[in-house]
Amino acid sequence: MPTFEIEERVARLEGRIDEHSKFFESISVKLTLMDDKGDRDREELEKRIDRNREELEKKIDTARRDLEQKMERLDRKMDTNFRWIVGIQITTWITVLLAILFK
Numbered sequence: 001m002p003t004f005e006i007e008e009r010v011a012r013l014e015g016r017i018d019e020h021s022k023f024f025e026s027i028s029v030k031l032t033l034m035d036d037k038g039d040r041d042r043e044e045l046e047k048r049i050d051r052n053r054e055e056l057e058k059k060i061d062t063a064r065r066d067l068e069q070k071m072e073r074l075d076r077k078m079d080t081n082f083r084w085i086v087g088i089q090i091t092t093w094i095t096v097l098l099a100i101l102f103k
Helices: 002-101
Strands: none
Touching: none
16 A cells, blocks of 8 residues: 555656646746747847937938038128128228318
8 A cells, every 4th residue: 555655646746747847848938939029129129229320310411411501601691791891891981081181
């Protein structure tokens, strides 16, 4: 009888070990799947970041070009206004000098 009892216990332990083994195997598979999913998600996130970076660089380049064009127009406008102011001042000085000389 004691042999039968030992065999029964050993069989029960072997069954439990098999269950534990299957359980850890399933955990290992799930961890591998999660790792693969994490890799795919990371790659997708990197692609999205790259796309956003490219779009942002395009917008910055466009804004830079627009700003440069506006600055060039402002420079031309300032040059034109400066010329008008200097021309008016010279004309005024000449008029004042002529008025003083022919008075």
